Amino acid sequence: MKKNLMATMAAAAMLVLSGCGGTPPGAPESVGEDCTPRDEGLKTITEGVLTVAQYEYVPFSMSDSAGELSGLEGDVLTKFAELECLTLTINKGDSPAMITSVATGRADTTLGSWYRTAERAEKVRLSAPVVTSPFSSVTKEGIDTVDGLRGLEIGVGQGLIGVDDMKGVFGSKLKIYQNDDAVFDDIASGRIEGSVQGYIAGMQYLKKHEIEGFTVTPLKPDERVPATGAAGQTNFPVKKDNEALGEALDSVIKDMRESGELDEIAEKYDLDPQVMHPGKPNLL
Numbered sequence: 001m002k003k004n005l006m007a008t009m010a011a012a013a014m015l016v017l018s019g020c021g022g023t024p025p026g027a028p029e030s031v032g033e034d035c036t037p038r039d040e041g042l043k044t045i046t047e048g049v050l051t052v053a054q055y056e057y058v059p060f061s062m063s064d065s066a067g068e069l070s071g072l073e074g075d076v077l078t079k080f081a082e083l084e085c086l087t088l089t090i091n092k093g094d095s096p097a098m099i100t101s102v103a104t105g106r107a108d109t110t111l112g113s114w115y116r117t118a119e120r121a122e123k124v125r126l127s128a129p130v131v132t133s134p135f136s137s138v139t140k141e142g143i144d145t146v147d148g149l150r151g152l153e154i155g156v157g158q159g160l161i162g163v164d165d166m167k168g169v170f171g172s173k174l175k176i177y178q179n180d181d182a183v184f185d186d187i188a189s190g191r192i193e194g195s196v197q198g199y200i201a202g203m204q205y206l207k208k209h210e211i212e213g214f215t216v217t218p219l220k221p222d223e224r225v226p227a228t229g230a231a232g233q234t235n236f237p238v239k240k241d242n243e244a245l246g247e248a249l250d251s252v253i254k255d256m257r258e259s260g261e262l263d264e265i266a267e268k269y270d271l272d273p274q275v276m277h278p279g280k281p282n283l284l
Helices: 002-018 074-083 095-103 163-173 180-189 199-208 243-259 261-268
Strands: 049-054 087-092 135-139 154-157 174-177 194-198 215-218
Touching: 049 074, 049 095, 074 087, 074 243, 074 261, 135 199, 154 163, 154 180, 163 174, 174 180, 180 194, 180 199, 194 199, 199 215, 243 261
Parallel strands: 049 087, 154 174, 154 194
Antiparallel strands: 135 194, 135 215
16 A cells, blocks of 8 residues: 555656646746747747746736736736737846846836836837826825925835936935835835825725825826826837837737727726727827
């Protein structure tokens, strides 16, 4: 009986080692050999793999221990990988490293509410707009102007667009944090009086940190902070020399918008489907 048990255990171990026991936890699932890609001949860093630079940014970019992406943008990239017969793999990092990872060829694309900006367009190829989220204040007072914020202690994440512009306006009243969780921890504890965020992110972080009494209010245009001039449009950047991958992303985004799939994703995360209709592409 003992010999039979040992033989069974040895056989099970061999199945795991040989890969016959399924995908190990945390490893991406491979694509079936009979999969036909939507767009033939796409080039990625690793053949057959879509490498995504990722950091946690609710509700745009989330991942689990099995290596699966979710969120407003995560669901779109997951669908894109499926359509193109690519195994999706995640390279986790801090938000300031994401665009650099794409520009230097360490990742095929990235996600996490990266606005289409003129500065980024010089470094990477920007995709068609995915989500729109106006530059907004997070305050108790519902402040809607830059001047209205000037007397408050404001915290922002270091990766937020417009940080350098805001430094010039707010001076020492502006505190820069490594990430947005740290910002909202200090709002909850009363160490700062508010923040500036994209509208969707502001709403989600208030919910995540269970902060009551604050409101998220789109800011009126102010030439000192150009990011207030037009609603930000998120995108999936790719390396400058990979136009084919960028065009494939553009096309999938267009098809998912026209089919209503993007609307369904917004509703899945309890958001108005209008956030998935950013209008004509712009650059902040």
